[in-house]
Amino acid sequence: xxxxxxxxxxxxxxxxxxxxxxxxxxxxxxxxxxxxxxxxxxxxxxxxxxxxxxxxxxxxxxxxxxxxxxxxxxxxxxxxxxxxxxxxxxxxxxxxxxxxxxxxx
Numbered sequence: 485x486x487x488x489x490x491x492x493x494x495x496x497x498x499x500x501x502x503x504x505x506x507x508x509x510x511x512x513x514x515x516x517x518x519x520x521x522x523x524x525x526x527x528x529x530x531x532x533x534x535x536x537x538x539x540x541x542x543x544x545x546x547x548x549x550x551x552x553x554x555x556x557x558x559x560x561x562x563x564x565x566x567x568x569x570x571x572x573x574x575x576x577x578x579x580x581x582x583x584x585x586x587x588x589x
Contacts, residue, residue: 485550486551486555487549487578488547488559488577488578490575490576491543491576492544493566493572494542496568497514497544500546509550512548514544517543520541543574546562549581549584555578562576563576
């Protein structure tokens, strides 16, 4: 089995969720995260007041564990649904899962 972790734009979450559901992914976890870029700090302002800091970016992280045979399909699905064509769309990580233990009986 493999764990697929994807950090995506929060605004693309619904599209990714629906795409994963369409290929048969029944369960995954997600949570809101923030990322920091080490490029030159960018701030937006309005009438001289800073309204946001673009160097700290809100994202959503998705964690899915699937059989290794399905990993390429899931990665491709996330990539297609999360892409906007602009830098900063996110990252996908794939890690091997050696053991899985069910808590319930």
